[in-house]
Amino acid sequence: MLEHIDIRTARRNELTDITARVKDTVAKSGVKNGIVIVYCEHTTAGITINERADPAVKTDILAHLSKLVPENGAFLHAEGNSDSHIKSLIVGVSKTLIIENGIPILGQWQAVFFCEFDGPRTRKVHIKVIGDE
């Protein structure tokens, strides 16, 4: 089971909750026990699993990443988005979750986020389910 989803982002830096899409693909697959891989095919974006309850966490994450990797750093790459590539490297372009009883295991506060670091754009994410047996 493999699904391809499009994500439309609205800002240069943005976290989009895609947990419902991941759960949906797992449900459609019918897999009861296994794993699910969420993969982003871009080099200026990423996937993370982090807090969904308080939106201030998203703001803090994005602001601090921009402090660690400033947009206007002393970079060679002429497109002006070296910061986006470096943020992508730090966050990573994929995450693997475990499926138990037909549902991906997520802690009480966890959600799966698409991380946009060079938007706004339309982005592609792939969700792959692998069953045990």
Place this chain on the structure above:
Amino acid sequence: MLEHIDIRTARRNELTDITARVKDTVAKSGVKNGIVIVYCEHTTAGITINERADPAVKTDILAHLSKLVPENGAFLHAEGNSDSHIKSLIVGVSKTLIIENGIPILGQWQAVFFCEFDGPRTRKVHIKVIGDE
């Protein structure tokens, strides 16, 4: 094969070697060739694979992460643990290892660590084994 383990941490920031637990789950599964996913269900903790031999490396890692993401940064999130969320994002909440001949492949110096960034707490980690056939 899926096992759930509890980890009791003692400090706010701490690395706990859980390699023996991962090897144990792989051994119990009877899987000779496949993969094992180690997943932490928290948003202020993570999983890493790094050096086990010299404890100074753990100290250096934790000290430098706290330098990159200070506890008392200018954060919005009212709980006072935005630094913990950002460290979790940097380190990541899961790692995947390869199983060969019934044992997870680990380099001479590698160990699997649970990374506590907002302890002390009792934490949950899930270990999932997927066999080839």
Place this chain on the structure above:
Amino acid sequence: MLEHIDIRTARRNELTDITARVKDTVAKSGVKNGIVIVYCEHTTAGITINERADPAVKTDILAHLSKLVPENGAFLHAEGNSDSHIKSLIVGVSKTLIIENGIPILGQWQAVFFCEFDGPRTRKVHIKVIGDE
């Protein structure tokens, strides 16, 4: 299907494009749909998926990582490579890709890189293919 490859690096910090090796292992496995895990067994190196087109991106990535984690920081570990361990922690030692129609899904700009942070050395990377059925 599991392959072990050796990578000879030439500098202390270096990104080596290993995409062809990953595609090769996937092709040899005959797996049409599944996943492939690229795992580096070292604690001062890592695996990333990032931009391959403009070599300036590699330069910017390595320079900025060295800014975030300076080689001559105030570290305890006596071997003088704590920066390498911390970079490895940030980048991560493995990545998982999705296989569709016999090929790992990679975006137009994506390549798989071995990340050397304490070279020059000869390094070991393991590539594991898991099929769906």
